[in-house]
Amino acid sequence: MREDIIEKYLEAGRIAAKVLKEVRDFVTPKKKIDLLEIAEYAESLTIKYGGMPAFPCNVDLNEVAAHYTPLTSEPVVFDEGLLKVDVGVHIDGYIADTAITIARGEEYIEMARVNEEVLNHVIDEIRPGRSLGELGRLIEEEVYSRGYKVISDLAGHLIDRYNLHAGKNFPNTGEPISSSIKSGEVYAVEPFITFRDGAGSVDRVEPTHIFSLVKTKKIKDKRLDGLRKLIMSRYGPLPFTPRWFSDKYTYEDVVKLESMKYVRGYPPMIEKSFRPVSQFEHTVIVLDGDVLVTTRV
Ligand code: MN
Ligand code: MN
Numbered sequence: 001m002r003e004d005i006i007e008k009y010l011e012a013g014r015i016a017a018k019v020l021k022e023v024r025d026f027v028t029p030k031k032k033i034d035l036l037e038i039a040e041y042a043e044s045l046t047i048k049y050g051g052m053p054a055f056p057c058n059v060d061l062n063e064v065a066a067h068y069t070p071l072t073s074e075p076v077v078f079d080e081g082l083l084k085v086d087v088g089v090h091i092d093g094y095i096a097d098t099a100i101t102i103a104r105g106e107e108y109i110e111m112a113r114v115n116e117e118v119l120n121h122v123i124d125e126i127r128p129g130r131s132l133g134e135l136g137r138l139i140e141e142e143v144y145s146r147g148y149k150v151i152s153d154l155a156g157h158l159i160d161r162y163n164l165h166a167g168k169n170f171p172n173t174g175e176p177i178s179s180s181i182k183s184g185e186v187y188a189v190e191p192f193i194t195f196r197d198g199a200g201s202v203d204r205v206e207p208t209h210i211f212s213l214v215k216t217k218k219i220k221d222k223r224l225d226g227l228r229k230l231i232m233s234r235y236g237p238l239p240f241t242p243r244w245f246s247d248k249y250t251y252e253d254v255v256k257l258e259s260m261k262y263v264r265g266y267p268p269m270i271e272k273s274f275r276p277v278s279q280f281e282h283t284v285i286v287l288d289g290d291v292l293v294t295t296r297v
Helices: 003-027 035-048 106-125 132-145 222-235 251-259
Strands: 032-034 052-061 064-066 075-077 081-091 094-104 148-150 156-159 186-189 192-195 202-204 211-213 263-265 269-271 277-279 282-286 291-293
Touching: 003 035, 003 081, 003 094, 003 282, 003 291, 032 035, 035 052, 035 081, 052 064, 052 094, 064 081, 064 277, 081 106, 081 277, 094 106, 094 186, 094 277, 106 132, 106 148, 106 186, 106 192, 106 277, 106 282, 132 148, 211 222, 211 251, 222 251, 251 263
Parallel strands: none
Antiparallel strands: 032 075, 052 081, 064 269, 081 094, 094 282, 148 192, 156 186, 186 282, 192 277, 202 269, 211 263, 282 291
């Protein structure tokens, strides 16, 4: 990988790590939190530090495992449970994808601690030539042996320029047939875990607040074509939320684009048995002699 590209990945990672640290400090003293305030805080810090959001900040509480971002103020009393904050930053399309879980209450704090340790252990095992399915098995077995269960249908993923999910998965379960890690690849690694009595899988639910543009052809309707152009120029193929342009276009406008197959939605994913889910995520660059964790402080 070219040195200047590595530097852009590293810069995106440094910003994302700094944002998550400040989000943690922001949430820690509060009992009453507002999910919108947290998402907007993360996104505005990203820009303040010279990055661009690679996707809307995900703020997923308890059984909500992934892909939730608020559109309007959502105050909640957070005295027990798991709050996941998942941040994406890009520099010139080179993405950092990283998440933490803020845990309250003894059993939740313990789950989050195990989750973070499992992530760090599997990162230590990453190198060119390793089978992704074997690393998934390592995650699954360690999580199980420590008393928890992985969410088997959520996975890490290959990252490429302006491409958050660039094909290959980094599974959280053993897979007998899978591809191997190659030098020059960038992965987001993200074990999601729950209590042993949980289903260990997710359902997709409404409403969807995160979308991405999948078709760029001109639209006859002037208003919708304006929205298409705005999305294309500001976010390209990366995920966005209607919250980012609510001064100009409505949620319904985006839903129209979705029905026309111009955008696709990423619905929130909820643990099937409504058990709380923990997540930690880092982005890593795999090189021949070295694995760089871009999002580690
Ligand atoms: Mn993420
Ligand atoms: Mn990810």
